Amino acid sequence: MSDAELTQALKLQQDKAALSVIYERYSHLVLGTCLKYLKDEAEAQDLTSKIFEELVPKIVRHEISYFKAWLYQLVKNECLMHLRKNQYLFVRNDFAGITTEASTEDKHAKERKMELLEEAIEQLNQEQADSIRLFYLENKSYAEISLELKLDLNKVKSYIQNGKRNLKNLLLQHEEFEQK
Numbered sequence: 001m002s003d004a005e006l007t008q009a010l011k012l013q014q015d016k017a018a019l020s021v022i023y024e025r026y027s028h029l030v031l032g033t034c035l036k037y038l039k040d041e042a043e044a045q046d047l048t049s050k051i052f053e054e055l056v057p058k059i060v061r062h063e064i065s066y067f068k069a070w071l072y073q074l075v076k077n078e079c080l081m082h083l084r085k086n087q088y089l090f091v092r093n094d095f096a097g098i099t100t101e102a103s104t105e106d107k108h109a110k111e112r113k114m115e116l117l118e119e120a121i122e123q124l125n126q127e128q129a130d131s132i133r134l135f136y137l138e139n140k141s142y143a144e145i146s147l148e149l150k151l152d153l154n155k156v157k158s159y160i161q162n163g164k165r166n167l168k169n170l171l172l173q174h175e176e177f178e179q180k
Helices: 003-013 016-038 041-053 056-059 067-085 107-125 126-137 142-149 153-171
Strands: none
Touching: 003 056, 003 067, 016 041, 016 056, 016 067, 016 142, 041 056, 041 067, 107 126, 107 153, 126 142, 126 153, 142 153
């Protein structure tokens, strides 16, 4: 059966045999893409399983013209969301390692860094502060932020990029955030 026939069978009957064929055809693509983004085999295998568990409802909801490209984009998006969900605020190197992972820093030092971060966010202009909070703290997409703040998508991207840079500059003024 072709990919189009398999997706149609899943849409109409939620045929488990069709899902099995899709799994056999594309599990290596999904796992490989997950490995590319996550760089951890166990995490990649877990995410691959999750993607295939949630695949049927997503196929039913979407109009798919070319399955392989659609699946790749779905996997890529899932990987990026997974990475973003597992990070605390920013990419590890941007702000001297503020992450949810346990570190040797004591609790007081982490609390102080969070206070400084909040103070720095308050110093940003309103659009940058709002965009940063929505993107990093509430895990909203650019499109969601654009709708919520009634701003052009490119403006949102710019506010986040500039806000991130401005935050880094503000935080580096404090010795707790100096990069070594």
